[in-house]
Amino acid sequence: MAKIAKGIGNAAARFLVIGVAIPYAVEYFAPTIGSYIKLPPATEVWEALILLGALFAVTSFLQTAYSNGEFPWLFGKIGAGLVDALLFTYLFLLLPNSFGSSGVGTGVQSSGLLTLVYLAVALSYGYLILDFVDHRRSRAQNPTAQAS
Amino acid sequence: MNGIRAAKYAVKAAYLLVWLFTLIVVAGPIIGAVSPQLMTQKPLGLGVNIQAIQPQVKQIFDSSSAVGSHQLEVPAFNNWPLAGSASLFLTVMANGQTLYQTPPANLRLGAFQSGNLTIPFDISSSLYSQLQGQSVAIGGSMSMSEGRFWTITVSLSK
Numbered sequence A: 001m002a003k004i005a006k007g008i009g010n011a012a013a014r015f016l017v018i019g020v021a022i023p024y025a026v027e028y029f030a031p032t033i034g035s036y037i038k039l040p041p042a043t044e045v046w047e048a049l050i051l052l053g054a055l056f057a058v059t060s061f062l063q064t065a066y067s068n069g070e071f072p073w074l075f076g077k078i079g080a081g082l083v084d085a086l087l088f089t090y091l092f093l094l095l096p097n098s099f100g101s102s103g104v105g106t107g108v109q110s111s112g113l114l115t116l117v118y119l120a121v122a123l124s125y126g127y128l129i130l131d132f133v134d135h136r137r138s139r140a141q142n143p144t145a146q147a148s
Numbered sequence B: 001m002n003g004i005r006a007a008k009y010a011v012k013a014a015y016l017l018v019w020l021f022t023l024i025v026v027a028g029p030i031i032g033a034v035s036p037q038l039m040t041q042k043p044l045g046l047g048v049n050i051q052a053i054q055p056q057v058k059q060i061f062d063s064s065s066a067v068g069s070h071q072l073e074v075p076a077f078n079n080w081p082l083a084g085s086a087s088l089f090l091t092v093m094a095n096g097q098t099l100y101q102t103p104p105a106n107l108r109l110g111a112f113q114s115g116n117l118t119i120p121f122d123i124s125s126s127l128y129s130q131l132q133g134q135s136v137a138i139g140g141s142m143s144m145s146e147g148r149f150w151t152i153t154v155s156l157s158k
Helices: A002-028 A030-034 A042-065 A071-097 A111-141 A143-147 B003-038 B050-062 B125-131
Strands: A107-109 B045-048 B068-079 B084-094 B097-101 B105-109 B113-123 B136-146 B150-157
Touching: A002 A030, A002 A042, A042 A071, A071 A111, A111 B003, B003 B045, B003 B068, B003 B136, B003 B150, B045 B084, B045 B136, B050 B068, B050 B084, B050 B113, B050 B136, B068 B084, B068 B105, B084 B113, B084 B125, B097 B125
Parallel strands: none
Antiparallel strands: A107 B150, B045 B068, B068 B113, B084 B097, B084 B105, B084 B136, B105 B113, B136 B150
């Protein structure tokens, strides 16, 4: 029960940061940012980040409410990597593309940076698989120690 | 330590290094955009001191020899551990219309190197006469790159 409560708390925190605080900050600083780059409509940014916030909340809940070695935890970890990649893709690639041009070329070219992000996500999956196997093997070898 | 556990920690270390490198790449131009306003002596990150443009342009237009070839020196800095490059061109506008655009100036900066972007600024007599009595505005575009990782291009309007 404590783990479920902790999972809900973490999910709410993730949603508030990604789905509320970030779009609020973008909207708040829009006049300043807008002097350099043309921002997409505020509703578009809110919709995308609320959706991403909800995905972050679900994956965070699965990772916190379940333990390492359980399949929901594994799905949470796999989902978290995908959602990380989605967030960075949106911020670095999709968002600047939707800026359009304000007379002179404006935007961000970040394909190299996204490659780094995807590499990090791939490495996190490698770690996750090895950690999951290691944990299950340790648990099979010593079930009492893992249960406590 | 068994093989799986050793591989696990090696992959985790590689993951953390890639994230750290990504953060350093992302932070360079962002810190470079903010730090000149906070520390004028030696700003951090990768950036261009665009505040140096306006006084030089004003000086040219205020001088008696405005018509002719001039050069603007715009300081660029890279107080960051990764090499970068900066590019800048300027436009002269009046009544919302662009009347003149400078050629782009490019500068490559190694890690912890600084330099000047030298922008040719040629004012013809016809341009000068067009600008007489008008409210002149300086605009343009500035790009900053960190290797092949990312390039930020922003429009300048003043």
